[in-house]
C-alpha cells in the first residue's frame with residue numbers, strides 16, 4: 001500500500017479530504033505490493049463525489065496509489081463506465097447491440113434521443129438524464145433493454161415505455177423497474193461499484209429467474225428434451241468439483257490422448273512436450289526464447305525508455321518507490337517475475 005502520510009497536491013487535496021478513509025479501505029483489500037489493482041474501484045469511488053473522473057480525480061488516484069497520472073489516465077479512458085465529463089443524475093443506457101437492435105433497440109434510442117434533445121453521452125439541460133447507447137447489457141432474453149445507472153429498468157422496451165420512464169425521472173419520481181433493484185442515483189451506484197454495500201431496503205435485486213430467461217428450459221421440457229440426472233435446483237458451486245470417482249480413469253485417458261496429439265501433431269513441436277513443473281512466468285519464458293543466452297541486453301523498461309514526468313512532489317515520491325520491473329510494468333509485478341526465476 002502506498003504511504004498513507006503522503007502530502008497530496010493541491011489538485012488532489014479536496015478529494016483526499018473526502019475520500020481518503022474509503023480509499024484506504026479499498027486499498028487494504030489487496031495484497032501488499034499489489035495496491036495498484038485497487039485502481040478500478042478507486043475510480044468508481046472518485047465518481048461518487050464528482051459523477052465523473054476529472055483531472056483532480058486522476059491526480060488523487062495516482063497519488064494515493066503511488067503511480068503516475070498517465071497510468072491512471074490509461075485505465076480511466078479505456079472503460080466506458082468511467083465518465084470523462086459531468087454526468088446526469090440518471091445514466092440511461094439503451095442497448096443497440098445485435099439482438100436488441102433487431103427487436104427495436106435502435107428505434108427506442110432514436111425516439112428517446114429526440115424526446116430528450118440530447119445525443120449519445122450528452123446530458124439534458126436540467127442535469128437529470130445522460131443518454132447513451134450501449135453494447136450488449138447482458139439481458140438479451142429481455143431485449144430490447146434499457147438500464148438506469150446500470151440497473152435493469154425497462155425490459156422489452158418500446159419507445160413509449162422508455163419515454164415514460166425518463167419523464168418520471170425528470171419529474172423527480174423513482175419509478176419501479178420492470179425487475180431488479182430499485183433505482184438509485186448514479187453517485188449512489190458508484191459507491192456499490194467501488195465495493196461498498198448499499199444497505200437500503202430493496203437496493204439489491206433478488207428472486208427467481210423470469211420466464212424469458214427460462215424459455216429455453218421450458219421449450220426443452222415441452223419437447224421432452226432432458227439431460228439425464230440434471231436437477232435444475234442444483235445450487236451453483238463456488239469451487240471446482242473434483243472429478244467423480246467413476247470418471248477418474250476416463251479423464252486420465254483423455255489427458256494422455258491430448259498430450260500425445262500435441263507432441264506428435266503440432267508443427268515444429270514434434271516430440272516436444274511441456275515440462276511438468278515448469279512454473280516460469282510466461283513472459284520470462286518468452287524472453288528466454290527470444291534471447292536464449294541473454295547476449296543482447298533487454299532494453300524493455302530500462303532508463304532508455306521515456307518515462308512520464310511527475311507533476312508534483314507526491315506523484316514523484318510515489319513513482320520513485322515504484323520502479324518499473326524488467327517487463328516495463330511497475331513494481332507490483334516484480335515479485336512475480338522474481339519468483340518465477
Ligand code: FES
Pocket residue numbers: 095096097098099100101135136137138139140141143144145
Ligand atoms: S443485445 Fe441487448 S442485452 Fe444483449
